[in-house]
Amino acid sequence: MTMKIALIYPPTCDPTAPYLAVPMLTGFLRAHGVQVVPIDANVEAYDELLRPEPLTEIRDRIEQRLAKLDKRPYLGHVEQLAYTALWQARGEAHAVPAGIAKAVATLRDKERFFIPKHYSRAVATIEAALRAISAAYTPLQLDFTAYRTPFCLTTPEEIIADAASERDPFDHYVTRTLVPRLRAEKVQVIGLSVCFPGQLQPAFAFAHKIKKHLPEVHITAGGPGITQLMIRLSGRALQRALGPLDSAVVFEGEHSLLALVEALDAGTPLRRLTNVVLRDALLGARYVPAHGMEDLKQLPAPDFDGLPLAKYFAPMLTLPYDPTRGCYWGKCTFCHYGLAEVGTAKYREREVETMVSHLRALAQKYDTRYFYLSQDSVAPKTLLKLAQGLIDAELQLRWATDLKPENYLTRERAQTLRQAGAVACALGVESASPRVLKLIDKGAPVQTVREVIGRLAESDIAVEAMCFTDFPTETGPEALETLHFLGELREQVALFIVGQFGLTHGALVAQDPAAFGLREIWQLDGDELGTGLFFAELVPGKSGREKERVEAALDRLSASWQLRHYPWAGALSTAHTVYYYDRFGRDVFRKLADLYRREPKGDTLATSRVGTAVAHFSLEQAALAADREREIWRTLVYDKRHVSRTAYRELAESAPILAPHPQRYQFAAGELPVAGPGPRKVLGRRPSGAANSLR
DSSP states (O other), X not given: OOOEEEEEOOSSSOOSSOOSHHHHHHHHHHHTTOEEEEEOHHHHHHHHHSSHHHHHHHHHHHHHHHHHHHTSSSBOHHHHHHHHHHHHTXXXXXXXXXXXXXXXXXXXXXXXXXXXXXXXXXXXXXXXXXXXXXXXXXXXXXXXXXXXXXXXXXXXXXXXXXXXXXXXXXXXXXXXXXXXXXXXXXXSEEEEEOOSGGGHHHHHHHHHHHHHHOTTSEEEEESHHHHHHXXXXXXXXXXXXXXXXXXXXXXXOHHHHHHHHHHHHHTOOSTTOBTEEEEETTXXXXXBOOOXXXXXXXXXXXXXXXXXXXXXXXSSOEEEEOSEESBSSOOOTTOOBSSXXXXXXXXXXXXXXXXXXXXXXXXXXXXXXXXXXXXXXXXXXXXXXXXXHHHHTXXXXXXXXXXXXXXXXXXXXXXXXXXXXXXXXXXXXXXXXXXXXXXXXXOOOHHHHHHHHHHHHHTTOEEEEEEEEOOTTOOHXXXXXXXXXXXXXXXXXXXXXXXXXXXXXXXXXXXXXXXXXXXXXXXXXXXXXXXXXXXXXXXXXOOHHHHHHXXXXXXXXXXXXXXXXXXXXXXXXXXXXXXXXXXXXXXXXXXXXXXXXXXXOOOOOSSOOEEEEEESSXXXXXXXXXXXXXXXXXXXIIIIOBOOHHHHHHHHTTSOOBOOOOEEEEEETTBXXXXXXXXXXXXXXXXXXXXXXXX
């Protein structure tokens, strides 16, 4: 076969380790004779952006935008939002260029990485850099899990607008680095792997720019993010959703992508391909549905050759591996995960002998002993068989995975997992309210969860508890049951997360809303791609005061752990967290919380400074626009149930304007601007990492 394909993993995601999708497709396609150029554009783009020169340009961009706003005779609502964002990031924008190189180097250094003070400063510096980038491109909100603008993904036109160079911080990487590389490689097909919602806008932006420079190349996209978007649409709406893409692959992609590449190579018609979305002269766009799940036993191991393994922001290499696919339970009513129309994909397993052989080969080839067993949820019985296989093979690996708490996990079996190299297990606890658990259909009573946590912890395995509140009809006392449960198991739980329930199209809750106490669910008129889904309960589960009590209890609980945002050490299921467990033990993040209570936290930038400047508008008054913005979106979502720039503008233009009121302010990294001169009166600080990392 003469065809060459570039497989691209776009931002924005965890840059500390490779993700599984591109290596799995790479291994499969290479096994079938296809030339593959794998590109982790996520880590490459961040590696290029988080450097002194680009961040100096970010600082200058912030200053230029502020200077332009200062010349205005007044500030409207949107300008007040921008003015506030720019000023709040001003101190960080001035600090991070001098400290970013040291911060990134620390994350890759096998000694400084494990010194909490150095690690904290590195993380603080990189997060400050992301805030500065977001402000420079405001109203963008950018981090390692999300890429958001107010109208992001609502229409194809909004996607194109957000892809413009002046609104896209990744534009330089795409046009100056990626496109020349693709041209030099002479690829004929480009596949964008979109696994998470936060990758959708960058992926479409990449496709627009690549198509502009390489119009002859066939661009396709696939993965859970694309699948869950495309299968909701049909006809002209599906055609518009394709945007710059020539095609899209839905559901699991190995054989569908291979068939697409073979057809392009042979010059045969594409219309008969299954699970490949194509434009259609009569219908707009369509795809021929077919069985969308691979036989995992027939798939080769992931192939990481060609990925920039030295660029990941970590001192060691952690590789993902999929011993199974799908979820063996598959009944949780809140869940829509993976490549399935509803719920989760059918459960499949590799042979245990194959798993052990693959892990041995990957460990030797890439000189690592760290792995994350990456799947929806592995059956405990299978995990025990794998563990025994690793013990018998005398492989000294270190690994982590996700698990459903089951009584099968006895004390002896937990010890077997530990002996086989298990460092951490993230458990789907979800809730500690029996009534809510029954609605979720988790199949694990609270007492079972409690016992499994204890058994794993006694075996020196770090137990991470994954929970959430606000499932439909959950009351305040029921939410507090979950927090009290975590507090009671403080000594056994290594880390936890308490998220908030969000409704997705493929969840069983969305298929039968009345059965879960929902009065209605709706999409917003004007949201063509349907990325937002909202609901109203028949009887609201919590009052405003109860919600405040839950938040306060969560803050108190969080103080017992050193929690951080994903993907840092102190977040669940991350490479950095596993390294800290392996070095310091499963209780490291409770010990760090105790340390920081006795000593200054140390989450300061690698370098910082205080500056002063005159703001031509009152920052205190401009900051009030944030409350008005929340009210505008509440009106659009819940009252008008419509989203468009016209509707937004009508509400924004009714907000008060801000007249000039010059005043000097001090600004410093990590703090909100303070009025000066004179004693520094701090107007506010950024939210603490603990509560922010959970919500």
